[in-house]
Amino acid sequence: xxxxxxxxxxxxxxxxxxxxxxxxxxxxxxxxxxxxxxxxxxxxxxxxxxxxxxxxxxxxxxxxxxxxxxxxxxxxxxxxxxxxxxxxxxxxxxxxxxxxxxxxxxxxxxxxxxxxxxxxxxxxxxxxxxxxxxxxxxxxxxxxxxxxxxxxxxxxxxxxxxxxxxxxxxxxxxxxxxxxxxxxxxxxxxxxxxxxxxxxxxxxxxxxxxxxxxxxxxxxxxxxxxxxxxx
Amino acid sequence: xxxxxxxxxxxxxxxxxxxxxxxxxxxxxxxxxxxxxxxxxxxxxxxxxxxxxxxxxxxxxxxxxxxxxxxxxxxxxxxxxxxxxxxxxxxxxxxxxxxxxxxxxxxxxxxxxxxxxxxxxxxxxxxxxxxxxxxxxxxxxxxxxxxxxxxxxxxxxxxxxxxxxxxxxxxxxxxxxxxxxxxxxxxxxxxxxxxxxxxxxxxxxxxxxxxxxxxxxxxxxxxxxxxxxxxxxxxxxxxxxxxxxxxxxxxxxxxxxxxxxxxxxxxxxxxxxxxxxxxxxxxxxxxxxxxxxxxxx
Numbered sequence: 001x002x003x004x005x006x007x008x009x010x011x012x013x014x015x016x017x018x019x020x021x022x023x024x025x026x027x028x029x030x031x032x033x034x035x036x037x038x039x040x041x042x043x044x045x046x047x048x049x050x051x052x053x054x055x056x057x058x059x060x061x062x063x064x065x066x067x068x069x070x071x072x073x074x075x076x077x078x079x080x081x082x083x084x085x086x087x088x089x090x091x092x093x094x095x096x097x098x099x100x101x102x103x104x105x106x107x108x109x110x111x112x113x114x115x116x117x118x119x120x121x122x123x124x125x126x127x128x129x130x131x132x133x134x135x136x137x138x139x140x141x142x143x144x145x146x147x148x149x150x151x152x153x154x155x156x157x158x159x160x161x162x163x164x165x166x167x168x169x170x171x172x173x174x175x176x177x178x179x180x181x182x183x184x185x186x187x188x189x190x191x192x193x194x195x196x197x198x199x200x201x202x203x204x205x206x207x208x209x210x211x212x213x214x215x216x217x218x219x220x221x222x223x224x225x226x227x228x229x230x231x
Numbered sequence: 232x233x234x235x236x237x238x239x240x241x242x243x244x245x246x247x248x249x250x251x252x253x254x255x256x257x258x259x260x261x262x263x264x265x266x267x268x269x270x271x272x273x274x275x276x277x278x279x280x281x282x283x284x285x286x287x288x289x290x291x292x293x294x295x296x297x298x299x300x301x302x303x304x305x306x307x308x309x310x311x312x313x314x315x316x317x318x319x320x321x322x323x324x325x326x327x328x329x330x331x332x333x334x335x336x337x338x339x340x341x342x343x344x345x346x347x348x349x350x351x352x353x354x355x356x357x358x359x360x361x362x363x364x365x366x367x368x369x370x371x372x373x374x375x376x377x378x379x380x381x382x383x384x385x386x387x388x389x390x391x392x393x394x395x396x397x398x399x400x401x402x403x404x405x406x407x408x409x410x411x412x413x414x415x416x417x418x419x420x421x422x423x424x425x426x427x428x429x430x431x432x433x434x435x436x437x438x439x440x441x442x443x444x445x446x447x448x449x450x451x452x453x454x455x456x457x458x459x460x461x462x463x464x465x466x467x468x469x470x471x472x473x474x475x476x477x478x479x480x481x482x483x484x485x486x487x488x489x490x491x492x493x494x495x496x497x498x499x500x501x502x503x504x505x506x507x508x509x510x511x512x513x514x515x516x517x518x519x520x521x522x523x524x525x526x527x528x
Contacts, residue, residue, distance in 0.1 A: 050440070073444070080442035090437055106239055107443040155441070 083152025460514025
């Protein structure tokens with residue numbers, strides 16, 4: 001379970017408040033959309049969960065552990081509970097699909113046997129096992145995002161954080177990717193997705209947390225991407 | 232660190248070295264050059280030390296006794312010299328021995344010049360004295376001069392002083408040069424690794440998101456520095472070894488016997504260890520420095 005308790009984040013360099021007094025809970029296995037206009041504070045929430053940045057005030061709990069108080073050396077182990085997917089895929093261009101996924105497992109010290117077993121498994125989960133030997137540049141945008149998804153899932157994360165995962169994809173491919181997300185969620189992984197994709201949010205009918213100017217303005221189960229939100 | 236992780240880090244480091252081929256070669260070459268200069272100064276220092284020791288051994292004091300002194304007194308003077316502080320060894324040269332030496336060695340072929348000297352030997356008895364510590368020559372000479380019937384004490388203090396001051400200056404200069412070279416080499420390798428780190432910023436970023444520890448990220452880069460430093464050390468060793476070997480061979484051909492240079496097998500292990508330690512240290516420290524600022528994601 002993720003819990004934000006009166007969290008405020010003020011960036012020292014910019015001086016502006018990215019998030020103010022935000023409190024909410026996300027239960028294990030939930031699928032949550034973070035919506036809001038650009039700069040509203042969606043990415044700040046994901047960064048706070050990963051401890052890529054820390055709060056100015058308040059606390060963030062992950063399964064009862066206060067993430068804000070974690071010593072720096074514990075952060076890598078916190079992140080191993082999560083998988084991350086970005087809008088720009090962030091794949092390693094000089095490595096094959098297989099090697100990109102293998103890399104994620106190497107990083108956390110998985111054995112060769114585990115890697116040999118898990119990589120084909122996770123590639124087939126995203127429907128890409130037949131392209132294991134290809135390089136990212138040989139793949140379409142949708143396929144590259146699937147590789148990124150496979151990489152994020154390789155280490156069996158409890159939480160999958162996605163920042164605009166369909167931003168660079170056409171509507172049809174975006175929906176295919178969302179099907180994979182839904183399948184992953186059905187298997188029990190919590191999904192937190194920051195997005196601008198109105199169509200997707202409206203179709204999926206999941207919980208929607210809306211942020212405006214650093215304030216949590218709506219938290220609605222089965223919600224929609226409201227017209228009022230400016231893209 | 233687990234063996235599998237170390238193997239992975241090492242293979243990543245090897246890949247980095249080849250990926251940045253030209254830059255790695257440039258760094259390797261520069262480090263080798265720095266180490267070669269370092270080696271030249273190290274060899275110079277070792278030889279200056281050895282030559283100083285040889286000069287010390289050769290540096291004797293000659294004590295001359297008044298010509299009319301009795302044999303008994305000469306023996307007594309010998310005992311007094313032995314009792315003097317800092318005296319290691321005393322050898323008597325009688326005036327007869329000195330004359331014989333003059334006839335046979337110094338005036339060889341012109342013996343006629345010394346004809347008649349057997350009856351009226353102009354030389355005096357003398358003692359050849361070897362000291363324990365040549366840096367205390369002045370004090371010892373002063374004590375020896377106080378012994379009765381001593382005509383004069385001749386020493387090569389000036390030569391010794393020159394040798395000692397040259398040796399001291401060479402040592403100090405070598406240390407300064409070594410420190411400068413060490414810093415230069417560290418800066419060079421840290422720039423090479425910085426370039427690698429910069430090229431792989433995206434990869435480091437992803438690693439951080441996946442949950443790689445700082446150590447896991449840092450080790451391949453530090454190993455990369457180590458590999459370049461180590462290879463630079465091997466290259467430098469081969470050049471210095473060959474160069475010194477050629478120098479020794481050249482000097483041996485000159486029949487120069489004033490002093491001996493340190494043998495190649497006496498110095499080779501020292502140079503090898505010096506290079507490997509310095510080369511690896513340069514690599515590891517240089518990489519560690521360039522890694523620091525890239526680990527914050």
